[in-house]
Amino acid sequence: MNFSSSNQDHDPPLAPGLYLVATPIGNLEDITLRALRVLRSVDRIACEDTRQTQKLLNHFAISTSTVSYHLHNEGSRAEELVEQLRQGARIAIVSDAGTPGISDPGHELVTAAIAAGVAIYPIPGANAATSALIASGLSTEQFLFHGFLPSKEGQRRTALEQLTRDEVTHIFYEAPHRIVATLADLETVFGASQPVVIARELTKLHEEFLRGSVGEIRTQLAARASVRGEIVLLFSPVRQTSAPSARSIASEVAALMQSESLSEKDALKRIARERGIGKSEAYRELQREQNRLR
Numbered sequence: 630m631n632f633s634s635s636n637q638d639h640d641p642p643l644a645p646g647l648y649l650v651a652t653p654i655g656n657l658e659d660i661t662l663r664a665l666r667v668l669r670s671v672d673r674i675a676c677e678d679t680r681q682t683q684k685l686l687n688h689f690a691i692s693t694s695t696v697s698y699h700l701h702n703e704g705s706r707a708e709e710l711v712e713q714l715r716q717g718a719r720i721a722i723v724s725d726a727g728t729p730g731i732s733d734p735g736h737e738l739v740t741a742a743i744a745a746g747v748a749i750y751p752i753p754g755a756n757a758a759t760s761a762l763i764a765s766g767l768s769t770e771q772f773l774f775h776g777f778l779p780s781k782e783g784q785r786r787t788a789l790e791q792l793t794r795d796e797v798t799h800i801f802y803e804a805p806h807r808i809v810a811t812l813a814d815l816e817t818v819f820g821a822s823q824p825v826v827i828a829r830e831l832t833k834l835h836e837e838f839l840r841g842s843v844g845e846i847r848t849q850l851a852a853r854a855s856v857r858g859e860i861v862l863l864f865s866p867v868r869q870t871s872a873p874s875a876r877s878i879a880s881e882v883a884a885l886m887q888s889e890s891l892s893e894k895d896a897l898k899r900i901a902r903e904r905g906i907g908k909s910e911a912y913r914e915l916q917r918e919q920n921r922l923r
């Protein structure tokens with residue numbers, strides 16, 4: 630294969646290498662001029678779904694050839710593409726929407742290309758997580774992006790329980806048919822008053838932000854006939870601070886030991902989690918209560 634010439638005479642030739650090109654997450658105006666030039670000029674475009682990308686290419690009258698590169702052929706296709714890159718090809722990788730490699734294929738090809746000594750060029754652009762974050766109103770100082778939560782309820786709850794309660798904004802992608810169940814889990818783990826933000830259909834006609842307590846937002850979404858569209862869920866854990874709990878820790882421990890046959894240790898662990906305090910803090914509070922009763 631000859632990889633020496635650019636696809637379009639008027640564009641300056643691109644250096645050989647792998648180009649990670651972000652594409653719009655809805656609004657087609659969110660593609661950069663550089664992304665268009667790169668897509669026009671590369672030898673081929675590796676796409677998560679060639680039909681999906683073809684629509685974008687047709688819209689911008691780009692005739693570069695495409696090849697599929699998705700979850701199921703990532704390994705074998707990466708080998709083939711790296712071989713072409715070694716020979717001096719310019720290859721772009723795009724996902725169906727947004728930034729490749731972010732909850733989308735791309736990472737495997739990047740690591741294989743780096744190992745082969747190939748140059749990698751990020752072509753930045755749309756991304757649902759950061760778009761949701763900057764408009765959420767939550768702190769942008771420190772944030773953690775987790776991608777998708779597990780789809781099974783037990784695993785999802787465990788994942789939520791393991792999140793840090795430090796002052797960070799947690800960001801998740803979530804499917805519309807699971808969002809109400811996920812909010813219910815969030816409510817169980819962090820309490821009904823935990824503030825959350827839902828960013829739905831970003832950059833599209835029906836873009837929507839819902840901000841409120843997890844209890845309110847869950848009720849609001851559950852009341853809809855169906856929840857559609859693409860969703861980013863964000864929240865920053867709120868510490869349950871000075872206001873003392875109506876119930877003593879000792880009585881909660883006793884209740885959990887009786888109703889759920891938990892050991893004292895497990896009951897304390899659960900209470901600590903629900904109150905947003907450390908296990909040792911919960912234990913010390915239990916001891917203080919017990920000392921007061923003596």
Ligand code: SAM
Nearest residue numbers: 654727728731732756757802803830831859860
């Ligand atoms: N690589 C993409 C990016 O850079 O954002 C993410 C791809 S991931 C497979 C798809 C998920 O991203 C969706 O299920 C949804 O959670 C989120 N997402 C993508 N587009 C979105 C949009 N327009 N509005 C809200 N969330 C979106």
